[in-house]
Amino acid sequence: MAFLHHNIMKDADDAALMQEYKRSGKLDYLAALYQRYMNLVYGVCLRFFDEEASKDAVMQIFEELIVKLKQHEVQNFKSWLHVLTRNYCLMRLRSLKNREGREISLDGLPVMENDSFVHHENGMSVEAHLQDMEKCLETLPEEQKRSVDLFYLKEKSYREVADMTGYDMNKVKSYIQNGKRNLKICMEQQHASQA
Amino acid sequence: MPHKHNDIKHGVDPELIRRYLAGELDDKAMHLLEKQALDDPFLAEALDGLAAYAPDQQTNLEDLNNRLEQRVARKQMRKLPVYYRWTAAAIVLLLAGIGVIKMWQLPEKHEMAKVIVPQDTTAPAAIMNESGQASANLTDKKPGIGASDVPKPLSATPPAEPVMAKKKAMLQSDTTTQGWYANIQGEPAAPAKDMEVAKEVEAAPSVLSGKVAGVNISRQPTAPAPALAPARTRMLRGRVISENDNSGMPGATVAVIGTSKGAITDKDGNFAVSVDSTEKVQLSVNAVGFMSKKLAIGNEENNLNIAIAQQNNSLNEVTVVGYGVQKKSVVTSAQATITSKDIHRQEMQEMDSEKSRRKKAAYQVPSPGEGFESYEKYIAKNVRYPSSAQNITGKVRVAFTVKADGRLENFRVLRKLQPDCDTEAIRVIKEGPAWIPASDGKSTRVQVDVPFAP
Incomplete structure (x- = not known):
């Protein structure tokens, strides 16, 4: 029986584990689920706090999870957990700031690209349509065009792209992100005009 | 492509991330992870966060796993309600039992307590009992002397006998003989004899006039019951002053740490608070705009002078931060300083009714006809520096009323410089x-400031 359980925990997908937790209320299921993403949660927390505080935050988020998962109908656990993590960190940051009265810069945090959550699983991928989007690619600014081309079509890593173009590593990242978004917009416009 | 990632059930392997951050992956693998991160903001953000720290987070992650397991285990412990209930029931029974026994014993204790008090103060009579003979003798000639100090025991046994010195029983009563207290001191080797003595004392009703109650057998010298010692307090007085100018600080709070006692200073900074006179106390002094101060006060000290330092920038600017967007609004002082440094205006009316409050939204203070800038220029150009002013530099602040029809009246100089300058302003x-x-x-x-310079 224990072995069976173990198997379920290891192989079941997120939704099944969520169901099982909601049905039984057993923390084992939730813990197994949480463990899959704990390193990501921890990584996100590291953006806001130091290592020790991040570990505490990870445990606190688990406590929140125990309660909130029972209350909410969650479709995509991973995305939901990401939002939960961010929200927790921001709330925590605010309460810390209130207490200490000092300013913590939120400038460095990228604005959430919410659309990626929505489009995340509908299969409408940028790459699948890259062939159709060669035209769109031409409309991009030079840096974005080169970065996107190298990254998506030549399948180079960020490091390679940075080496080949001479751009800064962080710039490369944002070129690719923005290029991808611009391409998507361009693509959707094309679709609209075709339809 | 995103489908592929969604099918990965187990998030992203920490080891893969570690190798990526440490630069151990080849470019192909790096590219794959980076592409995955582009489709997965969760992963992207985690990578960002991890990148700022050492790549090897193995120990931290293991620690987290352990903590998670402990957390889950804790929950399971709670799933044994049967044992808990039994334990709880047993504890309740036990407590109830102890309670009943205590209740029975309580009256006797009261009797004893009454007698212990005079023992220290009012020199009760002592009854000596020696060498296990249990001949209780009453003496009231030697007040305040304990059994061991009695030089001439009144018993028939010679005092030089070694057994005698070891075996002493002291029986004391207050003058009204309300009750009896027997304290029998002895060597550890003879507890049985102690008991005997106690019994003997009990069996001596003729001497003790039938009031034997609460015979106490003790191996320690009698000590006054701590609960009966009156709580000793004293008034601690002092003055809180500002470190800058040694002036008294009104309205500062002085709290005694660890108690609920405290005081607020009066208009001269004086305070008085009652504290335990037997021990050192910790005070915490706080005042708005000043650094809080903690200090230990010895039980001899009194009439303190506590200087506290002014706190710089104790009021931070108010910053409003939204998710991802940052906005900063600096709140200016309560008096609206509207334009340049030279012109202040002060509004004198009360804005209490809702109506006037609504008006305030679009309220415009009085202003010079051509605006403030040209008004400043006008003043600068037209002020004549009085010859009597003797090279004084400074400004005169003039207050006046702007009437509803724009007339100016009720001029008053708020900040004087020199009589001629004031009239000139x-x-x-x-x-x-x-x-x-x-x-x-x-x-x-x-209010308008008029600058003067020779």
Whole structure:
């Protein structure tokens, strides 16, 4: 029986584990689920706090999870957990700031690209349509065009792209992100005009 | 492509991330992870966060796993309610049992307690009992002397006998013989004899006039019951002063740490608070705009002078931060300083009714006809430096009323510089350009600074 359980925990997908937790209320299921993403949660927390505080935050988020998962109908656990993590960190940051009265810069945090959550699983991928989007690619600014081309079509890593173009590593990242978004917009416009 | 990632059930392997951050992956693998991160903001953000720290987070992650397991285990412990209930029931029974026994014993204890008090103070009579003979003798000649100190025991046994010195029983009563207290001291080797003595004392009703109650057998010298010692307090007085100018700080709070006691200083900074006189106490002094101060006060010290330091920038600017967007609004002081440093206006009316509050939204203070900038220029150009001023530099602040029809009256100098300068300042304003009245059509007080320089 224990072995069976173990198997379920290891192989079941997120939704099944969520169901099982909601049905039984057993923390084992939730813990197994949480463990899959704990390193990501921890990584996100590291953006806001130091290592020790991040570990505490990870445990606190688990406590929140125990309660909130029972209350909410969650479709995509991973995305939901990401939002939960961010929200927790921001709330925590605010309460810390209130207490200490000092300013913590939120400038460095990228604005959430919410659309990626929505489009995340509908299969409408940028790459699948890259062939159709060669035209769109031409409309991009030079840096974005080169970065996107190298990254998506030549399948180079960020490091390679940075080496080949001479751009800064962080710039490369944002070129690719923005290029991808611009391409998507361009693509959707094309679709609209075709339809 | 995103489908592929969604099918990965187990998030992203920490080891893969570690190798990526440490630069151990080849470019192909790096590219794959980076592409995955582009489709997965969760992963992207985690990578960002991890990148700022050492790549090897193995120990931290293991620690987290352990903590998670402990957390889950804790929950399971709670799933044994049967044992808990039994334990709880047993504890309740036990407590109830102890309670009943205590209740029975309680009256006797009271009796004893009554007698212990005079033992220290009012020199009760002592009854000596020696060498296990249990001949209780009453003496009231030697007040306040304990059994061991009695030089001439009144018993028939010679005092030099070694057994005698070891075996002593002291029986004391207060003068009214309300009750009896027997304290029998002895060597550890003879507890049985102690008991005997106690019994003997009990069996001596003729001497003790039938009031034997609460015979106490003790191996320690009698000590006054701590609960009966009166709580000793004293008034600690002092003065809280500002470190800058040694002036008294009114309204500062002085709290005794660890108690609920405290005080607030009066208008001269004086305070008085009752504290335990037997021990050191910790005080915490706080005042708005000053650094809080903690200090230990010995039980001999009194009439303290506590200096506290001014706190710089104790009021931070108020910053409003939204998710991802940052906005900063600096709140200015309560008196609205509207334009340049030289012109202050002060509004004198009360804005209490809802109506006037609504008006305030679009409220415009009185202003000079051509605006403040040209008004400043006018003043600078037209002020005549009085010859009597003897090279004084400074400004004169003039307050006046702008009437509903724009007339100016009730001139008063708020900040004086020199008599001739003051009159000159009023003249310049009086003869100056007309003012536009306040937008609510009421007369309003205004302040203007007129600079003077030779």
